Amino acid sequence: MQNTSSYVNNDADYNDDFEFSAASDTENCLNFTVPVALAGQRLDAALAKLMPDYSRSRLSAWIKDGAVLLNGETAQPKAKLIGGETLQVAVQQSEENLAFTPEAMDLDIVYEDDSVMVLNKPAGLVVHPAAGNWSGTLLNGLLAHCPALAAVPRAGIVHRLDKDTSGLMVVAKTLPAQTHLVQQLQARTVKRIYRAVADGVVPFDGKIDTLIGRDPHNRLKMAVVKFGGKPAVTHVKVLERYRAHSYIECALETGRTHQIRVHMREARHPLAGDPVYGNPRHPASDEVKAVVKGLARQALHAYRLSFVHPQSGEEMSFEAPLPEDFYHLLSVLRLEAGLDSSLSHAEEWQAKFAEDEDYWDEDDYDVEIVYVKE
Structure with a gap:
């Protein structure tokens, strides 16, 4: 049973705000000690923060069904908490919580020790269970690879990649490591660099700085x-x-949902093959169109990931080679443009872009801000 004992903000980068204890007496029962930080809140609201992997409507139904005990007695949804109370939750089986089931799968693990794991996620793999994808996710694979992750919120996942985005992710294997990585994400010290192919000839280097929210x-x-x-x-x-088309590199300061895809769409250069935000306005040959269609995903790859190791304090940096479908697209684009095929000189060609870690710093750009929505 997945231990969902930490309040986590459901955003592109997860955030743990409270520290408290939680234990499981049986396979289907969770015990919590209410943190003082939740004093004054209603039980139903507090429980939603204590168990973020379950919908609030489902948790409210459990309370009404008598599946939640407050200090050993049947709880009421409107009960006000003071902190320090004990909560016992009899988890009701459903697709939602059955999703936290170990499933053996091949994981491309780039690095692993007792604190962290870095892996190269393939395109097509969903990171976290959700409606329509309750099994076969990266989380399921992580639980099978390392059963101890059942004791870490969200099986140690601290940031996401879209289903059809490939590349590097870091996973925390302990709660202290997860807290440390989340703090780095909040402080914007984790370096995440992506490679992408955009529609059209992108005329700028620079920074895209906007607000991103749900499309109204x-x-x-x-x-x-x-x-x-x-x-x-x-x-x-x-x-x-x-x-x-253009071969571009994107470095994230923030980690909003679909951030690169939304920003490039707003800049009128959506990512090639993007099924949601793509709407190519630029002419392309039939051969290129066929390759983009065959890609069956957005041309986006999390290429480089750097962070401070939670235990040793060492700066760690990893790179994931472009996947074969991405290389094939670049090969066709280069040949059409009269350049050498990237496939025939893959290592040599890739090395031409491997510069210093900080080569994407703001001072290197031609303009400071490319686009800001007024």
């Missing part, structure tokens, strides 16, 4: 918004320009 016209999408969004900053650097 389609709640399933994100968008640049004027009000109510969260700050989102993406640094963009063009590596190569082709006839109707």
Whole structure:
């Protein structure tokens, strides 16, 4: 049973705000000690923070069904908490909590020790269970690979990649490591650099600085918004320009949902193959169109990841080679533009872009801000 004993903000980068104890007496029962930080809150609201992997409506139903005991007695949803109380929750089986089941799968593990794991996620793999994807996710695979992750909120996942985005992710294997990594994400000291192919000849290097929130016209999408969004900053650097596409690098300061995809769409250069935000306005040959269609995903890869090791304090940096489908797209684009095929000189060609870790710093850009929504 997954131990969901930490309050986690459901954003692109997870955030643990409270520290408290939780234990499981049986497979289907969780015991909590209410943290003082939740004093004054209603039971139903507090429980939603203590068990963020369950919907609030489901938790409220459990309370009404008598599945939640407060200090050993049947609880009421409106009961006010003072901190220090004991909560006993009899977890009711459902698709939602059965999702936290170990499932053996091949994981491309780049690095692993007692505190952290760095892996190269393939395109097509969902990171976390949700409606429509209750099994076969990265979380399920992590629980099978390391059963001890059942004691860490969200099986140690501290940031996400979209289903069809490939590349590097770091996973915490202990609660202290997770807290440390989350603090680094909050402080924006984790370096996350992506490689992508954008539609059109991108004319700029620079910073895209906007607010991102739910699309007011389609709640399933994100968008640049004027009000109510969260700050989102993406640094963009063009590596190569082709006839109707560009090979770009994007460095994240923030980690909003679909951030790079939304920002490049807003800059009128959506990512090639993006099924949600793509709407190519730039002409391309039939051959390139066929390759992009065959990609069956957005051309986006989490290429480099750097962070401070939670235990040793050592600066760690990892790179994940571009996947084969991405290389094939670049090969076709380069050949069409009269350049050498990237596939015939893969290592040599890749090395031309491998510069100093800080080569994407703001001072290297031609302009400070590329686009800000007014």
